[in-house]
Amino acid sequence: MDIVIKLSQFLLSLSLLIILHELGHFIPAKLFKTRVEKFYLFFDVKYSLLKKKIGETEYGIGWLPLGGYVKISGMIDESMDKEQMALPPQPWEFRSKPAWQRLIIMLGGVTVNFILAFIIYIGMAFAYGDTYIANSDLKDGLLIENKAMQNAGFKTGDKIISIDGEKVVKFDNDINMKIVMAKQVLIERNGIQQSITMQNDFVDQLSKFEKGSLVDIRMPFAIGAVTADSKNTALQPKDIVVALNGQKIKYLDEAKTVLESNKNKTITATVLRDQKKLQVPVVVSKDGKLGVQLGGLGMASLEKLGYYKISKQEFGLLESIPVGLVKGKDQLIGYGKQLKMIFSPSTGAYKQVGGFKAIFDIFPNTWSWEVFWTITALLSIMLGVMNLLPIPALDGGHVMFLLYEIVSGKKPSDKFLENAQMVGFVLLITLLLFANGNDIYKAIVGK
Incomplete structure (x- = not known):
């Protein structure tokens, strides 16, 4: 039953993100009178599980759950439809539209991803508020049992004062990720403040020990x-x-x-x-x-026993908007920093890149809408940022060539775009194999 709940959350989140992302391309394409031949959840290699043609568009569900797509007429994409591109351009085709319209169509998917994430964070602020423990109330410091943290110089009982110069006001789930990306952490130990310099390969060090929170509250x-x-x-x-x-x-x-x-x-x-x-x-x-x-022990029991004072803020609808926007901005910046670490070989962060199993594993075995929406919002940001990478075959690659066309006034040839698409496709397959290969390796070695 646990695996069913976990799988249900994974598929629901993935499907929601894919459909909305593709809608981000579909809607502006239709607004600019561009023909959309297919709209698919998952890939329909050779055959599809379900399909129905409505008007000029075939809607369907493929059998390969590695994403989804919309096939837009007159566009060089993963379908590599060379026969269509060899024919004279038609008014309803993507290639016949002005560059600014094509740019909007290509940016539509990631725009929806970012908007969705911010809407979720606003909705969560309104529905759940903010429950936390004020950092000043952690009188006896934090529990630090993570071996990589201990090797970095942390000890149980340490109070974290600031991370990279930013004062820690409240203890919540975000503090672990902030430490992962930190360069300097200011702590207080036995009444004396001291600074700990985080090693550049700290993420790589984390992979050598058991997974778990870097820091946590001390429990009875x-x-x-x-x-x-x-x-x-x-x-x-x-x-x-x-x-x-x-x-x-x-x-x-x-x-x-x-x-x-x-x-x-x-x-x-x-x-x-x-x-x-x-x-x-x-x-x-x-x-x-x-x-x-x-x-x-739940938070209410801990508070009743006098261990911690639990703070809770509730927000009205209008109050939730700036709270959600700030949360979304912080998550977006945080993921950008993670991506930078991944592309910096010296950090060893690339070793922690995971594929579909890694995404599947972050969903809990019990159903929680709060956790579901938290994960979905983060995945939406990840999907948006990844799709903006200037790699041919991704939205970012198309955007890169369109910006070149707008600035230079010269449109890249179809042959060039076809070759670029092929190179991008090979890069994507390589990244996909690497990420999912990491999952397999970790499963084998148990890390």
């Missing part, structure tokens, strides 16, 4: 379940361990340190159960474990 030691072979049957689910061997325990990471130093011993644990403190004997295994599964 909550019992989720006692395993069947555990000797500590005195412990119960929902217990919160607040002391071990007479030593006060506030966070799980502190408990791990105490247990590590008391292997093969019976010690006393103080637990909070039904708002009462109880002392129970516990046996620590030779591995420094209690034989329990950890339990998760």
